[in-house]
Amino acid sequence: MLAGIALALITGPLGCFIVWRRMAYFGDTLAHAALLGIALGILLDIPNGFAVIAACLLVGLLMLVLQRQQHFASDTVLGILAHSSLSVGLIAIALLDSPSVDLMGYLFGDILTTGWSETGFIAVLTVVSLLVLIFYWRRLILITLHEDLARVEGVNPMLSQIVLISIIAFVIAMAMKVVGLLLVTSMLIIPAAAARPLSRSPGMMAILAGIIGAVSVIAGLFGAWWIDAPSGPSIVLASFLCFLATFIGGRFISR
Amino acid sequence: MLLSMDDVNVRIGGQTILSNISLTLEADRITTVIGPNGAGKTTLCKVALGILQPTSGRVQKAPGLRISYVPQRFHIDSSMPLTVRDFLSVSLPFARKRRLLGIAEALELTEVEHCIDKNLHQLSGGETQRVLLARAITQQADLIVLDEPAQGVDVNGQELLYKLISRIRDIRHCGILLISHDLHLVMADTDNVLCLNGHICCAGHPESISNDPAFVSLFGRRAADTLAIYHHHHDHHHHADGTVAEGDHCSNS
Numbered sequence: 001m002l003a004g005i006a007l008a009l010i011t012g013p014l015g016c017f018i019v020w021r022r023m024a025y026f027g028d029t030l031a032h033a034a035l036l037g038i039a040l041g042i043l044l045d046i047p048n049g050f051a052v053i054a055a056c057l058l059v060g061l062l063m064l065v066l067q068r069q070q071h072f073a074s075d076t077v078l079g080i081l082a083h084s085s086l087s088v089g090l091i092a093i094a095l096l097d098s099p100s101v102d103l104m105g106y107l108f109g110d111i112l113t114t115g116w117s118e119t120g121f122i123a124v125l126t127v128v129s130l131l132v133l134i135f136y137w138r139r140l141i142l143i144t145l146h147e148d149l150a151r152v153e154g155v156n157p158m159l160s161q162i163v164l165i166s167i168i169a170f171v172i173a174m175a176m177k178v179v180g181l182l183l184v185t186s187m188l189i190i191p192a193a194a195a196r197p198l199s200r201s202p203g204m205m206a207i208l209a210g211i212i213g214a215v216s217v218i219a220g221l222f223g224a225w226w227i228d229a230p231s232g233p234s235i236v237l238a239s240f241l242c243f244l245a246t247f248i249g250g251r252f253i254s255r
Numbered sequence: 256m257l258l259s260m261d262d263v264n265v266r267i268g269g270q271t272i273l274s275n276i277s278l279t280l281e282a283d284r285i286t287t288v289i290g291p292n293g294a295g296k297t298t299l300c301k302v303a304l305g306i307l308q309p310t311s312g313r314v315q316k317a318p319g320l321r322i323s324y325v326p327q328r329f330h331i332d333s334s335m336p337l338t339v340r341d342f343l344s345v346s347l348p349f350a351r352k353r354r355l356l357g358i359a360e361a362l363e364l365t366e367v368e369h370c371i372d373k374n375l376h377q378l379s380g381g382e383t384q385r386v387l388l389a390r391a392i393t394q395q396a397d398l399i400v401l402d403e404p405a406q407g408v409d410v411n412g413q414e415l416l417y418k419l420i421s422r423i424r425d426i427r428h429c430g431i432l433l434i435s436h437d438l439h440l441v442m443a444d445t446d447n448v449l450c451l452n453g454h455i456c457c458a459g460h461p462e463s464i465s466n467d468p469a470f471v472s473l474f475g476r477r478a479a480d481t482l483a484i485y486h487h488h489h490d491h492h493h494h495a496d497g498t499v500a501e502g503d504h505c506s507n508s
Binding site: 019020021022138141142144145146148149151152153193196199200201202204205 | 332345
């Protein structure tokens with residue numbers, strides 16, 4: 001539970017950038033790539049978390065490079081990378097035939113099996129990611145507004161994008177444990193979208209998204225325990241209900 | 256001298272976009288670049304801004320030169336809540352130190368002080384340009400580069416926008432580089448016009464340039480004539496011509 005709350009505190013603000021920059025599909029692609037990371041982790045005998053971060057970083061940087069080319073639209077490139085890396089990951093896991101691989105656990109998450117050491121890992125990564133995000137905040141806002149304008153004002157857009165992708169890679173490695181790879185993007189996007197109608201500034205939206213995410217984790221886990229439902233989808237459902245509430249509430253107020 | 260280009264060439268993917276460009280931008284002077292689509296106007300802009308490195312040639316800048324940029328398109332996703340006030344305060348720490356003029360004063364100068372608490376995506380095209388200009392003012396720019404600021408602004412609005420730009424020049428004494436695709440409404444107070452078509456076809460004061468054979472062959476007789484007529488009216492402050500007169504009426508009344 002603590003791991004889930006810690007995670008929500010970073011997915012909320014980070015998700016704002018994903019929403020503003022229209023990177024939802026980008027996040028999804030990285031989540032698919034995470035499975036490739038798990039396969040690599042087993043193959044090379046390195047811990048899951050690090051393998052996933054490495055795979056996400058690799059695919060993320062590859063996408064950054066490929067977006068500069070002109071042959072295909074970026075969503076086509078994302079689709080190719082997402083499903084290719086997912087397929088390679090699935091094949092590798094099947095061929096390895098390792099009894100220790102719980103594929104369903106990776107796809108849908110299992111927060112209840114998260115031990116203290118993993119909670120510590122998530123907490124540390126959350127703090128580091130948040131600090132980096134705060135340090136790069138203005139730069140990231142500027143490149144989100146207008147890349148060339150940011151460059152004239154002394155921001156290196158490439159560096160800032162690499163920072164953003166690195167944080168996303170970290171967060172996906174953590175979120176995989178909590179809601180599973182299939183639902184990772186939802187933890188990024190839904191709290192941010194839910195925070196939008198209540199917000200007057202980017203900073204406010206980021207903070208509210210973090211709070212809404214944390215509330216969703218708490219409510220989702222209690223709900224899951226109450227009706228004996230799977231935990232990951234319950235968290236997502238709780239955040240969806242928050243989104244519906246603020247969206248309808250926002251409409252109501254603006255009239 | 257604020258910025259000078261010496262024999263600048265830009266080739267992208269084997270295609271020559273700009274060749275042999277030499278120009279000098281001075282403080283307190285407005286330079287307008289006009290040219291047909293695909294003439295390399297935006298590329299020239301990017302070279303001046305330092306976003307794009309020329310393939311060959313030299314770009315020299317005055318030491319400590321502060322450039323501000325007013326981009327052609329500025330559209331933010333409506334999912335981002337950002338007020339004009341917040342937009343003008345977002346900048347890197349070292350850029351903030353040199354801010355002299357407050358946000359409210361800058362917006363007042365560009366006549367959009369009523370927008371201060373509006374969201375950026377609620378602004379009209381003209382308001383957005385004025386907010387971007389206000390941003391340039393708060394940044395204490397020595398040189399403001401505007402890429403087709405009049406796009407998406409109606410004729411009256413264009414005239415007012417051009418007047419505003421020259422007023423900013425008068426108050427702040429900064430240099431201004433203005434990119435325009437509109438041949439008929441070149442800014443009246445322009446000190447120097449550059450006709451660009453991959454290379455600089457002709458350059459000079461608006462009066463002289465409309466009679467230049469290179470200008471006539473590039474844009475046709477009609478464009479050259481309207482340019483001349485427009486400037487004639489402006490110099491004598493006649494209010495007979497439709498577009499010009501309307502613009503003047505707006506600002507006088």
